[in-house]
Amino acid sequence: MKSVAFDYLTPSTLGEAVALLERLENEGKDTKILAGGQSLMPMLAMRVARPEILIDLKDIAELRGLREEKGWIVIGAMTSKREAEDSDLIRTRQPLFHAATQLVAHLTIRNRGSVGGSFAHGDPASEYPAVALVLDMEMKAVGPTGERIIPAADFFVTYMTTSLESNEILTEVRMPIMPAGTGWAIQEFARRRGDLALAGVAVTLRLQNGVCQDTRMAAFGVNPATVRLSAGEAALNGHPPDPATLARAAAAAAAALEEPMTCAHASSEYRRDLIKTLAERCLAQAVERAGRRAA
Known part of the structure:
Protein backbone atom coordinates (compact mmCIF):
# COMPACT_ATOMS: atom_id res chain seq x y z
CA MET A 1 0.00 0.00 0.00
CA LYS A 2 0.94 3.65 -0.26
CA SER A 3 0.23 6.46 2.18
CA VAL A 4 -2.55 8.95 1.64
CA ALA A 5 -1.46 12.32 0.23
CA PHE A 6 -0.12 14.81 2.79
CA ASP A 7 1.65 18.15 2.95
CA TYR A 8 5.26 18.10 4.17
CA LEU A 9 6.80 20.92 6.23
CA THR A 10 10.41 21.27 7.43
CA PRO A 11 10.82 24.04 10.02
CA SER A 12 14.39 25.07 10.79
CA THR A 13 13.92 26.13 14.43
CA LEU A 14 12.05 24.79 17.42
CA GLY A 15 10.09 28.00 17.74
CA GLU A 16 8.95 27.73 14.15
CA ALA A 17 7.91 24.10 14.66
CA VAL A 18 5.89 24.86 17.79
CA ALA A 19 4.14 27.78 16.08
CA LEU A 20 3.33 25.61 13.06
CA LEU A 21 1.94 22.85 15.23
CA GLU A 22 -0.25 25.28 17.20
CA ARG A 23 -1.59 26.97 14.06
CA LEU A 24 -2.41 23.71 12.33
CA GLU A 25 -4.13 22.35 15.43
CA ASN A 26 -6.23 25.50 15.68
CA GLU A 27 -7.19 24.99 12.03
CA GLY A 28 -8.29 21.44 12.81
CA LYS A 29 -5.61 19.81 10.65
CA ASP A 30 -4.58 16.23 11.40
CA THR A 31 -0.84 16.74 11.91
CA LYS A 32 1.95 14.30 12.76
CA ILE A 33 5.52 14.95 13.89
CA LEU A 34 8.22 13.12 11.92
CA ALA A 35 11.27 12.47 14.11
CA GLY A 36 13.18 9.79 12.21
CA GLY A 37 10.23 7.89 10.84
CA GLN A 38 11.23 4.30 11.59
CA SER A 39 7.85 3.70 13.23
CA LEU A 40 5.73 6.35 11.51
CA MET A 41 6.66 5.56 7.90
CA PRO A 42 5.39 1.94 8.03
CA MET A 43 2.21 3.22 9.69
CA LEU A 44 1.78 5.68 6.82
CA ALA A 45 2.42 2.98 4.22
CA MET A 46 -0.22 0.73 5.79
CA ARG A 47 -2.56 3.71 6.25
CA VAL A 48 -2.78 3.11 9.97
CA ALA A 49 -1.84 6.80 10.20
CA ARG A 50 -3.49 9.21 7.73
CA PRO A 51 -2.25 12.72 8.56
CA GLU A 52 -3.01 15.72 6.40
CA ILE A 53 0.35 17.29 7.26
CA LEU A 54 3.77 16.02 8.38
CA ILE A 55 6.13 18.31 10.29
CA ASP A 56 9.66 16.93 9.90
CA LEU A 57 12.07 17.97 12.68
CA LYS A 58 15.21 16.89 10.79
CA ASP A 59 16.51 20.44 10.16
CA ILE A 60 16.27 21.65 13.77
CA ALA A 61 19.87 21.56 14.98
CA GLU A 62 18.98 22.48 18.57
CA ILE A 177 24.33 9.33 35.79
CA MET A 178 24.45 5.83 37.27
CA PRO A 179 25.86 5.96 40.83
CA ALA A 180 28.86 3.84 41.71
CA GLY A 181 27.89 0.44 43.10
CA THR A 182 24.68 0.18 41.09
CA GLY A 183 24.04 -3.11 39.34
CA TRP A 184 21.92 -3.20 36.21
CA ALA A 185 20.61 -5.57 33.56
CA ILE A 186 18.20 -5.69 30.65
CA GLN A 187 17.06 -8.82 28.83
CA GLU A 188 14.29 -9.52 26.36
CA PHE A 189 12.85 -12.35 24.33
CA ALA A 190 11.85 -11.88 20.69
CA ARG A 191 11.11 -14.31 17.87
CA ARG A 192 14.11 -13.03 15.93
CA ARG A 193 16.97 -10.68 16.74
CA GLY A 194 15.73 -7.16 16.10
CA ASP A 195 12.02 -7.96 16.37
CA LEU A 196 9.89 -6.23 18.97
CA ALA A 197 10.12 -8.03 22.29
CA LEU A 198 7.41 -10.46 23.33
CA ALA A 199 8.57 -9.71 26.87
CA GLY A 200 11.49 -7.96 28.53
CA VAL A 201 12.79 -6.83 31.91
CA ALA A 202 15.08 -4.01 33.05
CA VAL A 203 16.62 -3.89 36.53
CA THR A 204 18.80 -1.70 38.72
CA LEU A 205 19.78 -2.37 42.35
CA ARG A 206 22.45 -1.71 44.96
CA LEU A 207 24.15 -3.96 47.49
CA GLN A 208 24.61 -2.60 51.01
CA ASN A 209 26.03 -4.69 53.85
CA GLY A 210 25.32 -7.82 51.87
CA VAL A 211 21.64 -7.12 51.16
CA CYS A 212 19.80 -5.67 48.18
CA GLN A 213 18.57 -2.08 48.32
CA ASP A 214 16.84 0.34 45.95
CA THR A 215 15.76 -2.46 43.61
CA ARG A 216 13.88 -1.16 40.60
CA MET A 217 12.35 -3.48 38.03
CA ALA A 218 10.18 -2.85 34.99
CA ALA A 219 8.61 -5.13 32.39
CA PHE A 220 7.99 -4.30 28.74
CA GLY A 221 6.13 -6.06 25.95
CA VAL A 222 3.47 -7.51 28.28
CA ASN A 223 0.93 -4.77 29.04
CA PRO A 224 -0.49 -1.74 27.18
CA ALA A 225 2.22 0.32 28.88
CA THR A 226 5.52 -0.49 30.51
CA VAL A 227 4.96 -1.43 34.15
CA ARG A 228 7.03 -1.35 37.34
CA LEU A 229 7.38 -4.76 39.00
CA SER A 230 6.90 -3.44 42.52
CA ALA A 231 6.05 -6.83 44.03
CA GLY A 232 9.39 -8.19 42.89
CA GLU A 233 11.18 -5.12 44.23
CA ALA A 234 9.58 -5.51 47.65
CA ALA A 235 10.42 -9.22 47.76
CA LEU A 236 14.12 -8.49 47.25
CA ASN A 237 14.85 -5.26 49.12
CA GLY A 238 16.46 -5.90 52.50
CA HIS A 239 17.38 -9.49 51.67
CA PRO A 240 20.68 -11.09 50.66
CA PRO A 241 20.88 -11.92 46.95
CA ASP A 242 21.08 -15.70 47.21
CA PRO A 243 19.63 -17.72 44.33
CA ALA A 244 16.51 -18.73 46.28
CA THR A 245 15.70 -15.10 47.12
CA LEU A 246 16.23 -13.98 43.53
CA ALA A 247 13.91 -16.75 42.34
CA ARG A 248 11.23 -15.71 44.85
CA ALA A 249 11.49 -12.08 43.80
CA ALA A 250 11.18 -12.98 40.12
CA ALA A 251 8.17 -15.19 40.83
CA ALA A 252 6.52 -12.43 42.85
CA ALA A 253 7.11 -9.94 40.03
CA ALA A 254 5.51 -12.23 37.44
CA ALA A 255 2.60 -13.29 39.65
CA ALA A 256 1.61 -9.68 40.37
CA LEU A 257 1.39 -8.69 36.71
CA GLU A 258 -2.06 -7.67 35.60
CA GLU A 259 -3.33 -9.90 32.80
CA PRO A 260 -0.52 -9.81 30.21
CA MET A 261 -1.44 -9.30 26.58
CA THR A 262 -2.26 -12.23 24.30
CA CYS A 263 -1.43 -12.21 20.60
CA ALA A 264 -0.73 -14.67 17.79
CA HIS A 265 2.86 -15.06 18.96
CA ALA A 266 2.48 -15.36 22.74
CA SER A 267 -0.32 -16.13 25.16
CA SER A 268 -0.85 -14.25 28.39
CA GLU A 269 0.57 -17.08 30.50
CA TYR A 270 3.56 -17.53 28.20
CA ARG A 271 4.40 -13.85 28.66
CA ARG A 272 4.05 -14.22 32.43
CA ASP A 273 6.46 -17.17 32.38
CA LEU A 274 8.88 -15.16 30.24
CA ILE A 275 8.85 -12.31 32.75
CA LYS A 276 9.62 -14.72 35.61
CA THR A 277 12.57 -16.22 33.73
CA LEU A 278 13.93 -12.90 32.44
CA ALA A 279 13.53 -11.21 35.83
CA GLU A 280 15.50 -13.94 37.59
CA ARG A 281 18.29 -13.72 35.02
CA CYS A 282 18.36 -9.92 35.19
CA LEU A 283 18.49 -9.90 38.98
CA ALA A 284 21.43 -12.32 39.03
CA GLN A 285 23.27 -10.25 36.44
CA ALA A 286 22.56 -7.00 38.27
CA VAL A 287 23.80 -8.45 41.56
CA GLU A 288 27.04 -9.52 39.89
CA ARG A 289 27.56 -6.07 38.37
CA ALA A 290 26.73 -4.33 41.65
CA GLY A 291 29.49 -6.30 43.32
CA ARG A 292 31.98 -5.40 40.61
CA ARG A 293 31.04 -1.68 40.57
CA ALA A 294 31.31 -1.47 44.37
CA ALA A 295 34.75 -3.08 44.43
Missing part, protein backbone atom coordinates in the same frame (compact mmCIF):
# COMPACT_ATOMS: atom_id res chain seq x y z
CA LEU A 63 17.23 19.12 18.97
CA ARG A 64 20.43 17.15 18.44
CA GLY A 65 23.37 16.28 20.65
CA LEU A 66 24.40 14.72 23.94
CA ARG A 67 25.86 16.39 27.01
CA GLU A 68 26.48 15.96 30.71
CA GLU A 69 24.76 18.54 32.88
CA LYS A 70 24.82 18.67 36.70
CA GLY A 71 24.69 14.92 37.26
CA TRP A 72 22.41 14.21 34.30
CA ILE A 73 22.97 12.99 30.76
CA VAL A 74 20.85 15.02 28.36
CA ILE A 75 20.01 13.69 24.89
CA GLY A 76 18.40 15.89 22.25
CA ALA A 77 15.22 14.35 20.89
CA MET A 78 16.49 14.18 17.30
CA THR A 79 19.76 12.48 18.26
CA SER A 80 19.90 9.12 16.51
CA LYS A 81 20.03 5.88 18.41
CA ARG A 82 23.30 5.15 16.64
CA GLU A 83 24.81 8.33 18.10
CA ALA A 84 23.65 7.22 21.55
CA GLU A 85 25.10 3.76 20.95
CA ASP A 86 28.46 5.24 19.91
CA SER A 87 28.62 7.71 22.80
CA ASP A 88 31.40 7.07 25.31
CA LEU A 89 29.51 9.28 27.77
CA ILE A 90 26.48 7.00 27.71
CA ARG A 91 28.46 3.78 27.56
CA THR A 92 30.52 4.63 30.65
CA ARG A 93 28.14 6.80 32.68
CA GLN A 94 24.78 5.15 31.94
CA PRO A 95 25.47 1.60 30.74
CA LEU A 96 21.85 0.43 31.11
CA PHE A 97 20.64 2.94 28.53
CA HIS A 98 23.56 1.98 26.29
CA ALA A 99 22.69 -1.73 26.50
CA ALA A 100 19.02 -1.00 25.82
CA THR A 101 19.95 0.99 22.72
CA GLN A 102 21.93 -1.93 21.34
CA LEU A 103 18.82 -4.10 21.62
CA VAL A 104 16.73 -1.76 19.45
CA ALA A 105 15.95 -3.32 16.07
CA HIS A 106 18.93 -3.37 13.67
CA LEU A 107 21.85 -1.06 12.90
CA THR A 108 20.15 0.48 9.87
CA ILE A 109 17.12 1.35 12.00
CA ARG A 110 19.30 2.85 14.73
CA ASN A 111 21.12 4.95 12.13
CA ARG A 112 17.91 6.74 11.26
CA GLY A 113 15.58 6.36 14.24
CA SER A 114 15.74 9.12 16.84
CA VAL A 115 15.89 8.68 20.60
CA GLY A 116 13.09 11.16 21.16
CA GLY A 117 10.95 9.60 18.48
CA SER A 118 10.93 6.28 20.33
CA PHE A 119 9.90 7.93 23.59
CA ALA A 120 7.12 9.94 21.94
CA HIS A 121 5.88 6.84 20.08
CA GLY A 122 5.36 5.03 23.39
CA ASP A 123 5.42 1.47 22.08
CA PRO A 124 5.00 -0.86 25.11
CA ALA A 125 7.33 -3.42 23.47
CA SER A 126 10.14 -0.85 23.26
CA GLU A 127 13.13 -1.06 25.58
CA TYR A 128 13.34 2.66 26.34
CA PRO A 129 10.14 3.08 28.44
CA ALA A 130 11.23 0.33 30.85
CA VAL A 131 14.68 1.87 31.19
CA ALA A 132 13.08 5.28 31.73
CA LEU A 133 11.03 3.93 34.64
CA VAL A 134 13.88 2.22 36.48
CA LEU A 135 16.20 5.21 35.98
CA ASP A 136 13.61 7.87 36.89
CA MET A 137 14.25 9.65 33.61
CA GLU A 138 12.66 12.97 32.69
CA MET A 139 11.29 14.25 29.39
CA LYS A 140 11.35 17.90 28.38
CA ALA A 141 8.50 19.11 26.18
CA VAL A 142 7.95 22.53 24.63
CA GLY A 143 4.60 23.95 23.57
CA PRO A 144 2.94 27.33 23.00
CA THR A 145 2.91 28.11 26.75
CA GLY A 146 6.56 27.21 27.29
CA GLU A 147 8.42 24.14 28.48
CA ARG A 148 7.68 21.50 31.09
CA ILE A 149 9.50 18.52 32.58
CA ILE A 150 7.58 15.24 32.68
CA PRO A 151 8.79 12.41 34.96
CA ALA A 152 8.92 9.01 33.29
CA ALA A 153 6.33 7.66 35.75
CA ASP A 154 3.83 10.18 34.32
CA PHE A 155 4.90 10.06 30.69
CA PHE A 156 3.75 6.64 29.43
CA VAL A 157 -0.03 6.39 29.66
CA THR A 158 -1.18 3.36 27.66
CA TYR A 159 -0.64 1.70 24.30
CA MET A 160 1.32 4.15 22.09
CA THR A 161 -0.04 7.01 24.16
CA THR A 162 2.03 9.45 26.21
CA SER A 163 1.17 12.51 28.28
CA LEU A 164 2.51 14.85 25.60
CA GLU A 165 -0.11 17.39 24.61
CA SER A 166 -1.10 17.52 20.95
CA ASN A 167 0.59 20.94 20.58
CA GLU A 168 3.83 19.95 22.37
CA ILE A 169 7.12 18.72 20.96
CA LEU A 170 9.46 16.46 22.91
CA THR A 171 12.83 18.25 22.86
CA GLU A 172 15.11 16.16 25.08
CA VAL A 173 15.30 13.20 27.44
CA ARG A 174 17.29 13.35 30.67
CA MET A 175 18.73 10.50 32.73
CA PRO A 176 20.77 10.56 35.95
Whole structure:
Protein backbone atom coordinates (compact mmCIF):
# COMPACT_ATOMS: atom_id res chain seq x y z
CA MET A 1 0.00 0.00 0.00
CA LYS A 2 0.94 3.65 -0.26
CA SER A 3 0.23 6.46 2.18
CA VAL A 4 -2.55 8.95 1.64
CA ALA A 5 -1.46 12.32 0.23
CA PHE A 6 -0.12 14.81 2.79
CA ASP A 7 1.65 18.15 2.95
CA TYR A 8 5.26 18.10 4.17
CA LEU A 9 6.80 20.92 6.23
CA THR A 10 10.41 21.27 7.43
CA PRO A 11 10.82 24.04 10.02
CA SER A 12 14.39 25.07 10.79
CA THR A 13 13.92 26.13 14.43
CA LEU A 14 12.05 24.79 17.42
CA GLY A 15 10.09 28.00 17.74
CA GLU A 16 8.95 27.73 14.15
CA ALA A 17 7.91 24.10 14.66
CA VAL A 18 5.89 24.86 17.79
CA ALA A 19 4.14 27.78 16.08
CA LEU A 20 3.33 25.61 13.06
CA LEU A 21 1.94 22.85 15.23
CA GLU A 22 -0.25 25.28 17.20
CA ARG A 23 -1.59 26.97 14.06
CA LEU A 24 -2.41 23.71 12.33
CA GLU A 25 -4.13 22.35 15.43
CA ASN A 26 -6.23 25.50 15.68
CA GLU A 27 -7.19 24.99 12.03
CA GLY A 28 -8.29 21.44 12.81
CA LYS A 29 -5.61 19.81 10.65
CA ASP A 30 -4.58 16.23 11.40
CA THR A 31 -0.84 16.74 11.91
CA LYS A 32 1.95 14.30 12.76
CA ILE A 33 5.52 14.95 13.89
CA LEU A 34 8.22 13.12 11.92
CA ALA A 35 11.27 12.47 14.11
CA GLY A 36 13.18 9.79 12.21
CA GLY A 37 10.23 7.89 10.84
CA GLN A 38 11.23 4.30 11.59
CA SER A 39 7.85 3.70 13.23
CA LEU A 40 5.73 6.35 11.51
CA MET A 41 6.66 5.56 7.90
CA PRO A 42 5.39 1.94 8.03
CA MET A 43 2.21 3.22 9.69
CA LEU A 44 1.78 5.68 6.82
CA ALA A 45 2.42 2.98 4.22
CA MET A 46 -0.22 0.73 5.79
CA ARG A 47 -2.56 3.71 6.25
CA VAL A 48 -2.78 3.11 9.97
CA ALA A 49 -1.84 6.80 10.20
CA ARG A 50 -3.49 9.21 7.73
CA PRO A 51 -2.25 12.72 8.56
CA GLU A 52 -3.01 15.72 6.40
CA ILE A 53 0.35 17.29 7.26
CA LEU A 54 3.77 16.02 8.38
CA ILE A 55 6.13 18.31 10.29
CA ASP A 56 9.66 16.93 9.90
CA LEU A 57 12.07 17.97 12.68
CA LYS A 58 15.21 16.89 10.79
CA ASP A 59 16.51 20.44 10.16
CA ILE A 60 16.27 21.65 13.77
CA ALA A 61 19.87 21.56 14.98
CA GLU A 62 18.98 22.48 18.57
CA LEU A 63 17.23 19.12 18.97
CA ARG A 64 20.43 17.15 18.44
CA GLY A 65 23.37 16.28 20.65
CA LEU A 66 24.40 14.72 23.94
CA ARG A 67 25.86 16.39 27.01
CA GLU A 68 26.48 15.96 30.71
CA GLU A 69 24.76 18.54 32.88
CA LYS A 70 24.82 18.67 36.70
CA GLY A 71 24.69 14.92 37.26
CA TRP A 72 22.41 14.21 34.30
CA ILE A 73 22.97 12.99 30.76
CA VAL A 74 20.85 15.02 28.36
CA ILE A 75 20.01 13.69 24.89
CA GLY A 76 18.40 15.89 22.25
CA ALA A 77 15.22 14.35 20.89
CA MET A 78 16.49 14.18 17.30
CA THR A 79 19.76 12.48 18.26
CA SER A 80 19.90 9.12 16.51
CA LYS A 81 20.03 5.88 18.41
CA ARG A 82 23.30 5.15 16.64
CA GLU A 83 24.81 8.33 18.10
CA ALA A 84 23.65 7.22 21.55
CA GLU A 85 25.10 3.76 20.95
CA ASP A 86 28.46 5.24 19.91
CA SER A 87 28.62 7.71 22.80
CA ASP A 88 31.40 7.07 25.31
CA LEU A 89 29.51 9.28 27.77
CA ILE A 90 26.48 7.00 27.71
CA ARG A 91 28.46 3.78 27.56
CA THR A 92 30.52 4.63 30.65
CA ARG A 93 28.14 6.80 32.68
CA GLN A 94 24.78 5.15 31.94
CA PRO A 95 25.47 1.60 30.74
CA LEU A 96 21.85 0.43 31.11
CA PHE A 97 20.64 2.94 28.53
CA HIS A 98 23.56 1.98 26.29
CA ALA A 99 22.69 -1.73 26.50
CA ALA A 100 19.02 -1.00 25.82
CA THR A 101 19.95 0.99 22.72
CA GLN A 102 21.93 -1.93 21.34
CA LEU A 103 18.82 -4.10 21.62
CA VAL A 104 16.73 -1.76 19.45
CA ALA A 105 15.95 -3.32 16.07
CA HIS A 106 18.93 -3.37 13.67
CA LEU A 107 21.85 -1.06 12.90
CA THR A 108 20.15 0.48 9.87
CA ILE A 109 17.12 1.35 12.00
CA ARG A 110 19.30 2.85 14.73
CA ASN A 111 21.12 4.95 12.13
CA ARG A 112 17.91 6.74 11.26
CA GLY A 113 15.58 6.36 14.24
CA SER A 114 15.74 9.12 16.84
CA VAL A 115 15.89 8.68 20.60
CA GLY A 116 13.09 11.16 21.16
CA GLY A 117 10.95 9.60 18.48
CA SER A 118 10.93 6.28 20.33
CA PHE A 119 9.90 7.93 23.59
CA ALA A 120 7.12 9.94 21.94
CA HIS A 121 5.88 6.84 20.08
CA GLY A 122 5.36 5.03 23.39
CA ASP A 123 5.42 1.47 22.08
CA PRO A 124 5.00 -0.86 25.11
CA ALA A 125 7.33 -3.42 23.47
CA SER A 126 10.14 -0.85 23.26
CA GLU A 127 13.13 -1.06 25.58
CA TYR A 128 13.34 2.66 26.34
CA PRO A 129 10.14 3.08 28.44
CA ALA A 130 11.23 0.33 30.85
CA VAL A 131 14.68 1.87 31.19
CA ALA A 132 13.08 5.28 31.73
CA LEU A 133 11.03 3.93 34.64
CA VAL A 134 13.88 2.22 36.48
CA LEU A 135 16.20 5.21 35.98
CA ASP A 136 13.61 7.87 36.89
CA MET A 137 14.25 9.65 33.61
CA GLU A 138 12.66 12.97 32.69
CA MET A 139 11.29 14.25 29.39
CA LYS A 140 11.35 17.90 28.38
CA ALA A 141 8.50 19.11 26.18
CA VAL A 142 7.95 22.53 24.63
CA GLY A 143 4.60 23.95 23.57
CA PRO A 144 2.94 27.33 23.00
CA THR A 145 2.91 28.11 26.75
CA GLY A 146 6.56 27.21 27.29
CA GLU A 147 8.42 24.14 28.48
CA ARG A 148 7.68 21.50 31.09
CA ILE A 149 9.50 18.52 32.58
CA ILE A 150 7.58 15.24 32.68
CA PRO A 151 8.79 12.41 34.96
CA ALA A 152 8.92 9.01 33.29
CA ALA A 153 6.33 7.66 35.75
CA ASP A 154 3.83 10.18 34.32
CA PHE A 155 4.90 10.06 30.69
CA PHE A 156 3.75 6.64 29.43
CA VAL A 157 -0.03 6.39 29.66
CA THR A 158 -1.18 3.36 27.66
CA TYR A 159 -0.64 1.70 24.30
CA MET A 160 1.32 4.15 22.09
CA THR A 161 -0.04 7.01 24.16
CA THR A 162 2.03 9.45 26.21
CA SER A 163 1.17 12.51 28.28
CA LEU A 164 2.51 14.85 25.60
CA GLU A 165 -0.11 17.39 24.61
CA SER A 166 -1.10 17.52 20.95
CA ASN A 167 0.59 20.94 20.58
CA GLU A 168 3.83 19.95 22.37
CA ILE A 169 7.12 18.72 20.96
CA LEU A 170 9.46 16.46 22.91
CA THR A 171 12.83 18.25 22.86
CA GLU A 172 15.11 16.16 25.08
CA VAL A 173 15.30 13.20 27.44
CA ARG A 174 17.29 13.35 30.67
CA MET A 175 18.73 10.50 32.73
CA PRO A 176 20.77 10.56 35.95
CA ILE A 177 24.33 9.33 35.79
CA MET A 178 24.45 5.83 37.27
CA PRO A 179 25.86 5.96 40.83
CA ALA A 180 28.86 3.84 41.71
CA GLY A 181 27.89 0.44 43.10
CA THR A 182 24.68 0.18 41.09
CA GLY A 183 24.04 -3.11 39.34
CA TRP A 184 21.92 -3.20 36.21
CA ALA A 185 20.61 -5.57 33.56
CA ILE A 186 18.20 -5.69 30.65
CA GLN A 187 17.06 -8.82 28.83
CA GLU A 188 14.29 -9.52 26.36
CA PHE A 189 12.85 -12.35 24.33
CA ALA A 190 11.85 -11.88 20.69
CA ARG A 191 11.11 -14.31 17.87
CA ARG A 192 14.11 -13.03 15.93
CA ARG A 193 16.97 -10.68 16.74
CA GLY A 194 15.73 -7.16 16.10
CA ASP A 195 12.02 -7.96 16.37
CA LEU A 196 9.89 -6.23 18.97
CA ALA A 197 10.12 -8.03 22.29
CA LEU A 198 7.41 -10.46 23.33
CA ALA A 199 8.57 -9.71 26.87
CA GLY A 200 11.49 -7.96 28.53
CA VAL A 201 12.79 -6.83 31.91
CA ALA A 202 15.08 -4.01 33.05
CA VAL A 203 16.62 -3.89 36.53
CA THR A 204 18.80 -1.70 38.72
CA LEU A 205 19.78 -2.37 42.35
CA ARG A 206 22.45 -1.71 44.96
CA LEU A 207 24.15 -3.96 47.49
CA GLN A 208 24.61 -2.60 51.01
CA ASN A 209 26.03 -4.69 53.85
CA GLY A 210 25.32 -7.82 51.87
CA VAL A 211 21.64 -7.12 51.16
CA CYS A 212 19.80 -5.67 48.18
CA GLN A 213 18.57 -2.08 48.32
CA ASP A 214 16.84 0.34 45.95
CA THR A 215 15.76 -2.46 43.61
CA ARG A 216 13.88 -1.16 40.60
CA MET A 217 12.35 -3.48 38.03
CA ALA A 218 10.18 -2.85 34.99
CA ALA A 219 8.61 -5.13 32.39
CA PHE A 220 7.99 -4.30 28.74
CA GLY A 221 6.13 -6.06 25.95
CA VAL A 222 3.47 -7.51 28.28
CA ASN A 223 0.93 -4.77 29.04
CA PRO A 224 -0.49 -1.74 27.18
CA ALA A 225 2.22 0.32 28.88
CA THR A 226 5.52 -0.49 30.51
CA VAL A 227 4.96 -1.43 34.15
CA ARG A 228 7.03 -1.35 37.34
CA LEU A 229 7.38 -4.76 39.00
CA SER A 230 6.90 -3.44 42.52
CA ALA A 231 6.05 -6.83 44.03
CA GLY A 232 9.39 -8.19 42.89
CA GLU A 233 11.18 -5.12 44.23
CA ALA A 234 9.58 -5.51 47.65
CA ALA A 235 10.42 -9.22 47.76
CA LEU A 236 14.12 -8.49 47.25
CA ASN A 237 14.85 -5.26 49.12
CA GLY A 238 16.46 -5.90 52.50
CA HIS A 239 17.38 -9.49 51.67
CA PRO A 240 20.68 -11.09 50.66
CA PRO A 241 20.88 -11.92 46.95
CA ASP A 242 21.08 -15.70 47.21
CA PRO A 243 19.63 -17.72 44.33
CA ALA A 244 16.51 -18.73 46.28
CA THR A 245 15.70 -15.10 47.12
CA LEU A 246 16.23 -13.98 43.53
CA ALA A 247 13.91 -16.75 42.34
CA ARG A 248 11.23 -15.71 44.85
CA ALA A 249 11.49 -12.08 43.80
CA ALA A 250 11.18 -12.98 40.12
CA ALA A 251 8.17 -15.19 40.83
CA ALA A 252 6.52 -12.43 42.85
CA ALA A 253 7.11 -9.94 40.03
CA ALA A 254 5.51 -12.23 37.44
CA ALA A 255 2.60 -13.29 39.65
CA ALA A 256 1.61 -9.68 40.37
CA LEU A 257 1.39 -8.69 36.71
CA GLU A 258 -2.06 -7.67 35.60
CA GLU A 259 -3.33 -9.90 32.80
CA PRO A 260 -0.52 -9.81 30.21
CA MET A 261 -1.44 -9.30 26.58
CA THR A 262 -2.26 -12.23 24.30
CA CYS A 263 -1.43 -12.21 20.60
CA ALA A 264 -0.73 -14.67 17.79
CA HIS A 265 2.86 -15.06 18.96
CA ALA A 266 2.48 -15.36 22.74
CA SER A 267 -0.32 -16.13 25.16
CA SER A 268 -0.85 -14.25 28.39
CA GLU A 269 0.57 -17.08 30.50
CA TYR A 270 3.56 -17.53 28.20
CA ARG A 271 4.40 -13.85 28.66
CA ARG A 272 4.05 -14.22 32.43
CA ASP A 273 6.46 -17.17 32.38
CA LEU A 274 8.88 -15.16 30.24
CA ILE A 275 8.85 -12.31 32.75
CA LYS A 276 9.62 -14.72 35.61
CA THR A 277 12.57 -16.22 33.73
CA LEU A 278 13.93 -12.90 32.44
CA ALA A 279 13.53 -11.21 35.83
CA GLU A 280 15.50 -13.94 37.59
CA ARG A 281 18.29 -13.72 35.02
CA CYS A 282 18.36 -9.92 35.19
CA LEU A 283 18.49 -9.90 38.98
CA ALA A 284 21.43 -12.32 39.03
CA GLN A 285 23.27 -10.25 36.44
CA ALA A 286 22.56 -7.00 38.27
CA VAL A 287 23.80 -8.45 41.56
CA GLU A 288 27.04 -9.52 39.89
CA ARG A 289 27.56 -6.07 38.37
CA ALA A 290 26.73 -4.33 41.65
CA GLY A 291 29.49 -6.30 43.32
CA ARG A 292 31.98 -5.40 40.61
CA ARG A 293 31.04 -1.68 40.57
CA ALA A 294 31.31 -1.47 44.37
CA ALA A 295 34.75 -3.08 44.43
